[in-house]
Amino acid sequence: MLQPRPTPLAESGERFRLLVESVQDYAIFMLDVDGYVVTWNAGAERIKGYAASDIIGQHFSKFYPQDAIERRHPEYELSVATETGRFEEEGWRVRKDGSLFWANVVITALRDAAGELCGFGKVTRDLTQRREHEQTLRQSEERFRLLVEGVNDYAIFMLNENGEVATWNAGAERIKGYSASEIIGQHFSKFYPKDAVDSGWPEHELQVATAQGRFAEEGWRVRKDGSRFWAHVTLTALRDEDGRLRGFAKITRDLTERMQAGSAQQWGTQHEEMLAAERTARLQAQRAVRMKDEFLGTLSHELRTPLQAILGWVQVLRSARSPLVEQDVRQAIEVIERNAKAQVNLIEDLLDLNRILAGQVRLDLKRVALVDVIGAATDSARPAAEAKGVRIETILDARRGVVSGDAARLQQVVWNLLSNAVKFTPRDGKVQVLLERVNSHVEITVSDTGVGIPGDFLPHVFDRFSQRDGSAGRRYGGLGLGLAITKQLVELHGGTVSAKSPGEGKGASFIVRIPLVLVEDGAAVKGEEANGAEQLEIAALPELQGAHILAVDDEADARELMRRVLEIHGARVTTAESAMQALTALKTTTPDVLISDIGMPDTDGYQLIRTVRAMEPRGDHVPALALTAFARSEDRKRAMLAGYDAHLAKPFDLAEFLLVIARLVNRKR
Numbered sequence: 256m257l258q259p260r261p262t263p264l265a266e267s268g269e270r271f272r273l274l275v276e277s278v279q280d281y282a283i284f285m286l287d288v289d290g291y292v293v294t295w296n297a298g299a300e301r302i303k304g305y306a307a308s309d310i311i312g313q314h315f316s317k318f319y320p321q322d323a324i325e326r327r328h329p330e331y332e333l334s335v336a337t338e339t340g341r342f343e344e345e346g347w348r349v350r351k352d353g354s355l356f357w358a359n360v361v362i363t364a365l366r367d368a369a370g371e372l373c374g375f376g377k378v379t380r381d382l383t384q385r386r387e388h389e390q391t392l393r394q395s396e397e398r399f400r401l402l403v404e405g406v407n408d409y410a411i412f413m414l415n416e417n418g419e420v421a422t423w424n425a426g427a428e429r430i431k432g433y434s435a436s437e438i439i440g441q442h443f444s445k446f447y448p449k450d451a452v453d454s455g456w457p458e459h460e461l462q463v464a465t466a467q468g469r470f471a472e473e474g475w476r477v478r479k480d481g482s483r484f485w486a487h488v489t490l491t492a493l494r495d496e497d498g499r500l501r502g503f504a505k506i507t508r509d510l511t512e513r514m515q516a517g518s519a520q521q522w523g524t525q526h527e528e529m530l531a532a533e534r535t536a537r538l539q540a541q542r543a544v545r546m547k548d549e550f551l552g553t554l555s556h557e558l559r560t561p562l563q564a565i566l567g568w569v570q571v572l573r574s575a576r577s578p579l580v581e582q583d584v585r586q587a588i589e590v591i592e593r594n595a596k597a598q599v600n601l602i603e604d605l606l607d608l609n610r611i612l613a614g615q616v617r618l619d620l621k622r623v624a625l626v627d628v629i630g631a632a633t634d635s636a637r638p639a640a641e642a643k644g645v646r647i648e649t650i651l652d653a654r655r656g657v658v659s660g661d662a663a664r665l666q667q668v669v670w671n672l673l674s675n676a677v678k679f680t681p682r683d684g685k686v687q688v689l690l691e692r693v694n695s696h697v698e699i700t701v702s703d704t705g706v707g708i709p710g711d712f713l714p715h716v717f718d719r720f721s722q723r724d725g726s727a728g729r730r731y732g733g734l735g736l737g738l739a740i741t742k743q744l745v746e747l748h749g750g751t752v753s754a755k756s757p758g759e760g761k762g763a764s765f766i767v768r769i770p771l772v773l774v775e776d777g778a779a780v781k782g783e784e785a786n787g788a789e790q791l792e793i794a795a796l797p798e799l800q801g802a803h804i805l806a807v808d809d810e811a812d813a814r815e816l817m818r819r820v821l822e823i824h825g826a827r828v829t830t831a832e833s834a835m836q837a838l839t840a841l842k843t844t845t846p847d848v849l850i851s852d853i854g855m856p857d858t859d860g861y862q863l864i865r866t867v868r869a870m871e872p873r874g875d876h877v878p879a880l881a882l883t884a885f886a887r888s889e890d891r892k893r894a895m896l897a898g899y900d901a902h903l904a905k906p907f908d909l910a911e912f913l914l915v916i917a918r919l920v921n922r923k924r
Contacts, residue, residue, distance in 0.1 A: 411427065471490070495873070645683075696768045805844070845875075880915060881894035903915055
């Protein structure tokens with residue numbers, strides 16, 4: 256007689272039963288609705304020690320320590336699984352021989368087709384070895400932490416990827432004088448003399464350690480109380496298994512006593528003077544290199560930034576693919592005009608300074624009413640002030656303001672001072688122009704309620720290329736030429752200009768003094784003009800359909816240009832006007848490509864990418880492009896060391912820009 260052939264469902268169920276019963280690494284078994292064991296697999300026998308005949312029909316609470324049973328924890332697990340469908344935890348469980356093991360437990364409620372509870376599935380995994388390994392690791396880390404924190408002879412501490420103090424030991428507190436609560440979160444440059452900070456030495460140390468893995472030197476450091484000590488310093492870059500920079504370890508030893516108590520031959524006055532002279536020369540050289548690099552970088556940035564907006568919008572206007580309406584065209588023309596004027600002003604400043612230094616500027620001296628000069632300069636500066644919400648007030652003595660001078664150059668002097676005041680005055684601030692006679696001179700005073708000038712920078716405000724902040728993260732643009740030109744022009748008129756400020760955040764005043772009678776000095780020199788035009792063709796460009804791009808730039812025109820170009824080619828674009836906005840966005844989204852400017856206020860592009868790389872999960876990597884007007888080979892190298900995957904200089908060609916983005920998108924996918 257033929258036997259009935261098993262159904263596919265029955266065969267599937269049998270295979271599944273055999274699979275579960277043969278699993279060795281997990282205890283997999285079933286409980287009835289009251290918690291009694293119904294099935295038992297090989298893994299359950301191996302992990303818990305019971306044979307199926309020993310345990311089936313027993314309550315599953317046999318696997319729990321006595322204290323868990325007394326607080327009715329097994330019943331609690333079943334009630335949670337019944338109510339929510341699932342219960343999971345890690346905790347101690349008991350084997351047949353009474354030994355404890357650390358387990359991961361998952362209980363799942365099982366229901367029939369009608370939704371009635373028919374039992375529970377229970378999966379248990381033995382994690383004892385993993386827990387012991389983690390405990391051993393934690394104990395080792397704790398012992399190391401206690402060892403480091405207890406060291407008194409060395410300052411041992413950690414810096415994050417941007418050079419801010421992250422940990423602090425007892426030796427650091429003893430040597431440097433700061434408690435952990437005072438210094439954690441502060442930049443480590445606080446430990447350096449001012450001349451070293453001004454020269455960019457702390458940042459230089461981080462760059463060397465990042466590039467070479469380690470930096471070591473001896474030099475002066477500063478304690479909390481302002482006293483100096485001679486230190487041996489080692490700075491080591493810390494990277495994870497994937498090579499990403501996670502921060503720096505810094506070890507400092509105070510060698511002052513050794514220097515003072517050493518032999519005359521080794522640590523005598525002559526040796527100390529030699530070391531001091533060597534360090535001074537090194538700092539001066541570093542400062543000179545830094546000033547040159549900052550000027551060249553700033554010059555490149557200030558010239559390329561307006562060029563980017565001009566060339567970018569020209570290419571958008573010429574592109575047949577751009578469905579531009581009248582409002583778009585009007586916006587493009589306004590952006591082009593605004594940025595062209597900005598570039599003209601920069602170039603004129605450079606040419607003016609060159610002419611002045613070469614003695615080629617000659618004044619067209621006439622009787623000039625300073626009231627008219629100040630009025631014209633104020634009219635020129637007022638639109639920028641109104642756009643920023645800054646009030647300009649004038650107090651003018653019309654009877655006392657006639658001098659012999661070059662009206663155009665004097666207007667340039669007043670405009671320079673006014674535009675400088677507006678630039679450094681926050682919204683709702685005030686700029687005041689005062690004209691009065693003082694003895695044999697006429698004085699023009701331009702005062703503001705702006706950011707002020709620190710006392711140590713006041714002597715340098717009229718220096719060429721001098722800027723209080725020349726870093727990539729500086730808040731205010733410019734080449735640092737306006738005040739230098741102002742000083743030279745005032746002196747050509749036989750006058751003087753000075754600056755004063757009560758301090759940071761308390762505003763500043765600039766006082767121009769011009770004699771009432773000046774000797775005529777000849778005719779003006781005509782300026783040189785240079786015009787050029789470049790015809791750009793837009794090549795066949797890649798599509799970015801569906802790609803999500805996060806674009807970061809503090810310049811609104813630059814952000815709008817990137818957004819427009821990328822969206823035309825199919826990308827979805829999120830924009831951010833600061834590094835902090837970008838980091839906030841990255842907490843909730845992972846773009847296919849990050850595009851970031853470098854020169855941004857507060858947190859620059861280098862700090863941004865270092866922070867992004869440090870916070871990325873292991874194995875994850877967002878391709879990043881540094882899109883910047885810092886365009887030298889040194890700038891590219893620095894960007895790549897910081898963590899960018901590509902570097903593109905402003906102003907960029909649209910085709911090259913889109914090709915780079917497409918390559919980075921493909922890398923991500």
